[in-house]
Amino acid sequence: MQLYSFFNSSTSYRVRIALALKGLAYDYHGVNIRVGEQREPEYVAKNPGKGVPLLVENDGTMISQSMAIISYLDERYPEPRLIPTDLIEKTRVLEIANLIACDMHPVNNLRILGYLTKRLGVSDEDKSGWYNHWIKEGFDAVEALLERYGHGRCCFGDEPTLADVCLVPQVGNALRFGCDLSGYPRLMAIYEYCLTLPAFEQAAPANQPDLIK
Ligand SMILES: N[C@@H](CCC(=O)N[C@@H](CS)C(=O)NCC(=O)O)C(=O)O
The missing domain is CATH 1.20.1050.10 (Glutathione S-transferase Yfyf (Class Pi); Chain A, domain 2)
Incomplete structure (x- = not known):
């Protein structure tokens, strides 16, 4: 998996915690939002939301929005569950x-x-x-x-x-x-x-x- 992230972005931090709790490995790609890299055309082509995080699954599936990413991870890799089933x-x-x-x-x-x-x-x-x-x-x-x-x-x-x-x-x-x-x-x-x-x-x-x- 590939994660586009910025070190002190709280939404990226959410996804990093979820990945770590589930023990999932990923390659880290820093996107410096302080200098506007999230608005560069090459990145916007991947994430039209112009923000971090962005997760790219091993099969190439791209997911933006931290809550959507975590919901996906929780269904695809359910251990441990972060969103209870009850x-x-x-x-x-x-x-x-x-x-x-x-x-x-x-x-x-x-x-x-x-x-x-x-x-x-x-x-x-x-x-x-x-x-x-x-x-x-x-x-x-x-x-x-x-x-x-x-x-x-x-x-x-x-x-x-x-x-x-x-x-x-x-x-x-x-x-x-x-x-x-x-x-x-x-x-x-x-x-x-x-x-x-x-x-x-x-x-x-x-x-x-x-x-x-
Ligand atoms: N709702 C989105 C928000 C993504 C977002 O905007 N992240 C911030 C960092 S915490 C960002 O990239 N900001 C860049 C900007 O505001 O230009 C999510 O949960 O992923």
């Missing part, structure tokens, strides 16, 4: 995963932050306020849902699911942007625990071949 468990996992993937990540994506500053003339201070606002809105909800339904060392039980696969990169991003996460004890305990797991360590931004220091 209806209620699956629904709870998807609830948290979608909160992060649909409500939180898109509004703080690189292209949105760039549009705010470059097209709308928003100051760095207001951009930071925007970022923190959407992190707080999202994590307030994640923390409340975990209090209501979560149990164990991971979001649901003691084994990672898609909820943890989405949570860890989003927390990592929020910390990188200097957000205060002290109000989220449950979510942070899960984050700290997941970081001790080898698959999360292998997938971490600091351990990627395209790391920029």
